[in-house]
Amino acid sequence: xxxxIPAGATVPAVDEEFIYDENVEWVGSVSGTTGNFAYTxxxxxxxxxxxxxTISNGDTVTYTKTGTINTAIYGELVLFIKLKATMSNQxxxxxxxxxxxxxxxxxxxxxxxxKANRTTWQNIVIPLSxxxxxxxxxxALRFRWRKQGANTNHAGFYLDFIKFQGGIVQxxxxxxxxxxxxxxxx
Numbered sequence: 001x002x003x004x005i006p007a008g009a010t011v012p013a014v015d016e017e018f019i020y021d022e023n024v025e026w027v028g029s030v031s032g033t034t035g036n037f038a039y040t041x042x043x044x045x046x047x048x049x050x051x052x053x054t055i056s057n058g059d060t061v062t063y064t065k066t067g068t069i070n071t072a073i074y075g076e077l078v079l080f081i082k083l084k085a086t087m088s089n090q091x092x093x094x095x096x097x098x099x100x101x102x103x104x105x106x107x108x109x110x111x112x113x114x115k116a117n118r119t120t121w122q123n124i125v126i127p128l129s130x131x132x133x134x135x136x137x138x139x140a141l142r143f144r145w146r147k148q149g150a151n152t153n154h155a156g157f158y159l160d161f162i163k164f165q166g167g168i169v170q171x172x173x174x175x176x177x178x179x180x181x182x183x184x185x186x
Contacts, residue, residue, distance in 0.1 A: 015073060015166035019063050019141055020159065023048045026141070027066075032059035033145075039158070044080040044121045049160035057151040063162065064140040068099060072136040074164035077126045085155035087115035090148040093157075097131065098140040105131040107144060121160070128164075 005012045018025045020037075028037035028050060036051040043049035052061055077095070087093075096107035108130055114122060141162070145154070 012167070015164075017069055017074065017164040019065075019162040019164065020050060021048075021161055021163070022046055026063040029062050029064065030060065031062070032056060033061070033156070035061060043158075044082070044160035049158050051158055052156040054153045055145045055156050056153050057145065057147045059145045061143040061159070062098070062140050063142075065138075068137050068139045069164070070136050071097065071128055071133065071138055071164065074128060074166040076128055076165050077141075077162075078165050079124050079126075079162040080121045080160045081110070081113065081124060082121045082158040082160075083115070083118045084157055086118055087113075087154065089115070091115065091154060092146045092148075094144040094146060095126070096142055096144070097133070097138040098142055099135060099138050101140075103142075104135040104138055105133045107142075110143075121158075 020026060020028065023038045028035060030052070033055045034053045036053075038048050039051035040047060041051075050061070081093075093110045093113065094107040095110055096103055097105040108126070110124060111126060111130070112122075112124060143159075147154070
């Protein structure tokens with residue numbers, strides 16, 4: 001993730017909403033699979049990660065917030081995932097947002113996931129502009145497993161350090177701009 005640090009600042013101004021880091025943020029749940037949201041073997045960050053075991057077509061992993069949040073104040077969804085087995089081209093992991101159990105965004109395939117990488121944590125950064133929202137007010141993030149064709153189980157994956165993140169938006173330039181030196185323009 002790239003963050004702008006303004007001139008004269010000593011730290012970046014970053015807005016963050018942690019969805020999952022140490023199993024005390026949003027509440028994790030599963031449907032159709034088994035999940036351990038306090039798994040301590042080799043997490044990406046700190047002590048815990050989410051361990052999703054054998055997963056099948058249509059199974060879901062959901063993180064739900066008490067209350068709601070407005071996604072419009074953030075720029076991207078950031079997460080780390082580690083696959084337990086290689087995914088075939090027919091396997092996909094979709095991500096979408098819900099409010100009150102109703103899908104309020106499009107579900108998109110987790111982008112830039114290296115389906116052959118089962119040895120290292122992968123950092124996935126998804127611009128929220130990748131989603132089409134019917135409402136930017138959400139209370140849940142859902143991952144849905146999909147296998148095209150005949151259903152076959154998959155060994156699962158680990159999730160960790162999931163958050164909304166918003167950086168500093170470049171302000172528009174107002175006033176006069178004084179250009180000096182050799183300048184050409186169209």
